[in-house]
Structures are given as C-alpha cells and as structure tokens.
Amino acid sequence: MDFYTTLSTYYDDIFKLNKKAVSFIGKVMNDKQGQHILDLGAGTGEEAIAFARKGMNVVATDNNELMVKNMQQKASELSLSGIETLQLDMKDISLLPHTNSFDAIYCIGNTFVHLFNEIEMVKVLNDCYSRLKPGGNFIIQIVNYDRIIEENITELPKINNADKGIEFQRFYEKIGENLSFKMKLSKKQETGKTITFESKTKLLPIKMEDFHSILQKSNFTNWEFHGSYNFEKWSIDSPALIAVIKR
Numbered sequence: 001m002d003f004y005t006t007l008s009t010y011y012d013d014i015f016k017l018n019k020k021a022v023s024f025i026g027k028v029m030n031d032k033q034g035q036h037i038l039d040l041g042a043g044t045g046e047e048a049i050a051f052a053r054k055g056m057n058v059v060a061t062d063n064n065e066l067m068v069k070n071m072q073q074k075a076s077e078l079s080l081s082g083i084e085t086l087q088l089d090m091k092d093i094s095l096l097p098h099t100n101s102f103d104a105i106y107c108i109g110n111t112f113v114h115l116f117n118e119i120e121m122v123k124v125l126n127d128c129y130s131r132l133k134p135g136g137n138f139i140i141q142i143v144n145y146d147r148i149i150e151e152n153i154t155e156l157p158k159i160n161n162a163d164k165g166i167e168f169q170r171f172y173e174k175i176g177e178n179l180s181f182k183m184k185l186s187k188k189q190e191t192g193k194t195i196t197f198e199s200k201t202k203l204l205p206i207k208m209e210d211f212h213s214i215l216q217k218s219n220f221t222n223w224e225f226h227g228s229y230n231f232e233k234w235s236i237d238s239p240a241l242i243a244v245i246k247r
Contacts, residue, residue, distance in 0.1 A: 003199030007185060008044065008066035013164045014185075017046040018108070020229035021141070025106050026054075027231075028137050028244055035103040038131065040090045041111030045071035045083070052083040059098065063089040091120055093127040102132050108141040113203045118214050121204075125218035125245075132247040138220070140243045144227070145205035146236045148172060148179075165189070179203045208234065211243060222246040 007014075025047075029035060033055035039048040044067055048060035052075065060083060062068050071085040088095065090107065105128050115121050128138045147153065159168040165188030173180040185197045206214070208225065215223055223245040227238025234241060 002064070003183065003185075003197060004064045005066050006197050007183075008064060008070055010164075010166055010185065010187065011044045011067070011070070012046070013161050013166050014159050014168045015043065015046070015109075017050060018229075019050075021106075021108050022047055022050045024229040024231070024242075025104060025139055026051075028139060029104040036098075036101055036133075038096075038098070038102045038105040038128075040093070040105065040107040041109060041114075042071060042085075043067055043109065045074060045085065047106075047108070048083060048085075049074060049078065049080065052080045053078070056082060058083045059086065059096070059102075060084070061086045061088040061090070063087065090124055091115065093124060093131065096131060098131055100131065100133055102136055104137050104139065105132060106139040106141075108139070110142050112140050113142050113145075113206055114201070115204065117204060118210075118217075121206075121214050122217045125215065125220060129219040129247055134247055136247050138243075138245040138247070140245070141229075142206060142241050144234075144236070144238050144241050145179075146207045146241075147238070149174070149205060149207070150236060165194075175202070177204075179205045206241070208241060211241065215243070215245065220245050220247065 036057045037051050039058060039060040042048045042060040042062050045060045048058045052058045060071055065087055068085050068087045075083045115124060154172050156170040167186040169184040171182040180200055181203045182200045186194050188194045223243055225234040226232060226242040227234040228240055
C-alpha cells in the first residue's frame with residue numbers, strides 16, 4: 001500500500017490544524033468573507049476547512065485519493081458548502097478551469113519541494129500565476145534548507161501522540177544535489193505490538209538563492225521572504241522559508 005494512503009488513516013492524529021499558518025495566510029489576503037482560495041497539497045484539509053468556516057470559497061486539492069475522501073467527509077459532517085475537494089497533483093494545476101479566479105493560493109507543509117526539478121517548479125509557479133486575480137498572492141512554505149544543509153541536520157523533531165500510540169519521525173540524507181527524505185510511522189496496537197510503516201522519497205532542497213533563481217524564471221516579478229508565520233525576516237537560523245509571491 002502507498003505510504004500516503006496509510007498515512008491518511010493517521011494524518012489527523014499527527015498533524016493538527018496549523019493555526020499560525022491560517023492566521024498568516026489570512027493576513028496576507030486581508031481575511032475577507034467571499035474570497036476564493038486554492039490549497040495545493042491539502043492533506044486532510046484542516047486549513048482549507050478553517051478558511052471555509054470563515055466564509056471563504058476554497059478549492060482543496062491533494063494527489064492522494066484517501067486524503068481527499070477524508071476532506072470530503074469532514075466538510076460534509078460540518079455541512080460546509082464553501083469547499084470543493086479534488087484529487088489533483090499540483091503539477092496538473094493547468095487542468096483547473098479556474099483561470100484568474102483566486103485571491104490566494106497556498107502550498108504549505110514542505111509540499112513544494114516534492115516536485116522533481118526546477119522546470120516543474122517554474123511550471124507550477126506559472127500555472128498559479130494564471131489562476132490568480134491581479135494582486136493575488138501565492139504563498140509557499142518549505143523547510144529552511146539553508147539551515148538543514150549548513151548544520152547537517154539529519155532528523156527533524158519527533159511527533160508523538162501518546163493517546164493514540166503514534167510516533168512519527170522524519171530523516172534527511174544528502175545524496176548529491178538532492179536529499180533523501182525518509183518518513184517512519186509507528187503505531188502501538190491494543191495487543192501491545194507496534195507496527196511500523198516507512199517511506200523514502202527524493203526532495204529538491206531549495207535554498208534561498210535557489211528560490212530567487214526559480215522565481216526569476218517565472219512570470220512573477222514581486223515577492224518577499226519570511227522565516228516563520230510570525231512575519232519575521234528570514235535568516236539562516238529560521239525554522240522555515242516562506243515566500244509570499246504577488247501577481
């Protein structure tokens with residue numbers, strides 16, 4: 001079974017609603033009811049649902065079928081009408097009919113670096129450009145790879161949910177110009193036995209200068225960087241690299 005299909009079962013026990021991300025995105029787009037948002041790589045849709053509950057119109061996409069089904073179920077249970085869920089890879093944004101329709105697009109949770117190379121990244125940027133209203137923003141949040149590489153960080157902090165008997169670990173290994181990213185999910189069963197699921201994939205570790213170069217090859221001309229969802233200025237010690245890219 002695909003790791004992300006397995007992960008979808010436990011996703012909400014590992015990743016909670018990122019309230020800081022919702023606040024940051026809301027402030028960037030002036031947080032008005034009726035605005036239109038596109039969420040790329042939405043997972044089980046906690047942030048997308050948070051915006052829909054604020055009265056915004058949200059299109060939430062993920063390339064995993066069960067993630068999307070989880071989103072649909074949660075939206076249905078909350079009787080939310082302002083959210084559309086789609087199984088869609090972010091490389092296929094051009095298939096969306098919503099040209100010039102969105103006030104904001106966001107891709108958070110380090111999803112953007114799962115694209116294969118810079119060519120794909122520029123294509124996604126340009127596809128998003130064409131789907132933003134003039135003045136709209138594309139917000140991308142990734143891990144601060146300047147820090148990861150400079151400090152030779154090989155493991156991120158564990159995520160534990162003791163009540164559910166779940167431990168989630170993430171590891172990095174440098175391979176040439178890329179990073180190997182390993183995820184390990186451990187679940188303690190009622191019998192006392194622990195079952196483990198693992199996945200390894202390749203990431204393109206975008207440093208600050210790399211991001212500048214990629215953006216310069218796109219249709220966008222206006223952007224700024226932050227180091228966290230508190231709007232602090234990016235530095236090599238920042239936990240994240242967040243780009244706010246304006247059309």
